[in-house]
Amino acid sequence: MENRLRLLFSLQQIDSNLDEVQDLKGDLPHIVADLEQRLHTKTTKKKTLEETVQKSLVARDAADVEILTLKELIEKYKTQQFQVKTNRQYDALARESDTAQDKIQKLEREIETMEGKATLAKADAESLLPEIEELKAELDEKQAELQLVNKEHEEEELRLRHQREKIVVRLDKADVRQYERIRKAKAGKAVVPVRRNACGGCFNRVPPQTVLELRKNSKILICEHCGRVMVSDEIVESIGSAQ
Numbered sequence: 001m002e003n004r005l006r007l008l009f010s011l012q013q014i015d016s017n018l019d020e021v022q023d024l025k026g027d028l029p030h031i032v033a034d035l036e037q038r039l040h041t042k043t044t045k046k047k048t049l050e051e052t053v054q055k056s057l058v059a060r061d062a063a064d065v066e067i068l069t070l071k072e073l074i075e076k077y078k079t080q081q082f083q084v085k086t087n088r089q090y091d092a093l094a095r096e097s098d099t100a101q102d103k104i105q106k107l108e109r110e111i112e113t114m115e116g117k118a119t120l121a122k123a124d125a126e127s128l129l130p131e132i133e134e135l136k137a138e139l140d141e142k143q144a145e146l147q148l149v150n151k152e153h154e155e156e157e158l159r160l161r162h163q164r165e166k167i168v169v170r171l172d173k174a175d176v177r178q179y180e181r182i183r184k185a186k187a188g189k190a191v192v193p194v195r196r197n198a199c200g201g202c203f204n205r206v207p208p209q210t211v212l213e214l215r216k217n218s219k220i221l222i223c224e225h226c227g228r229v230m231v232s233d234e235i236v237e238s239i240g241s242a243q
């Protein structure tokens with residue numbers, strides 16, 4: 001059991017050191033992630049607008065072709081009108097011609113709408129460009145900074161992670177789970193020493209009976225106030241600053 005407590009306390013020390021390394025990196029990882037997200041949003045928006053331009057122009061071209069076909073048809077009706085023998089035939093062709101003319105007008109209005117849409121989308125897409133360029137430049141800069149900081153702490157992080165792995169494999173999975181749960185809930189501190197009969201996490205008094213129990217190093221004792229695992233000085237000293 002003593003070993004289990006020792007391992008848990010060692011794990012806590014390593015994680016605290018890793019947390020410190022993260023603190024040294026400051027907001028950089030967060031800033032980089034945020035910039036990446038913003039850049040992605042803007043780029044996607046620009047792409048969608050460009051697709052709108054493309055689609056509108058394709059539709060406009062199709063309408064253009066249709067108008068040409070209809071105009072040819074109207075010409076054909078006119079020629080036929082000279083050749084027909086009855087008024088009824090003549091009127092029928094005139095009606096066909098009118099229908100085609102109506103269609104042309106409708107298509108011309110549609111073309112106007114589509115061109116307007118394309119122009120707007122194009123302007124919107126272009127207006128995003130300066131923002132995108134700015135975000136890209138900022139991201140490049142921050143990424144370079146982060147890379148530098150990462151490199152600075154790379155060795156230490158690797159060493160700590162390696163130590164951590166060696167400890168985790170020696171612990172019960174249930175213990176590790178409990179540890180992680182408390183650590184997450186308690187701002188990174190799951191295992192704390194008891195000093196002057198007070199919990200090292202919340203600084204509340206530890207009952208004398210618990211202090212006695214603690215000295216036996218025989219079981220996992222949880223602080224009744226903050227829920228952290230408490231360890232005795234003996235455990236703390238046995239590990240000391242060896243980490």
Ligand SMILES: [Zn+2]
Pocket residue numbers: 199200201202203204223224225226227228
């Ligand atoms: Zn406590």
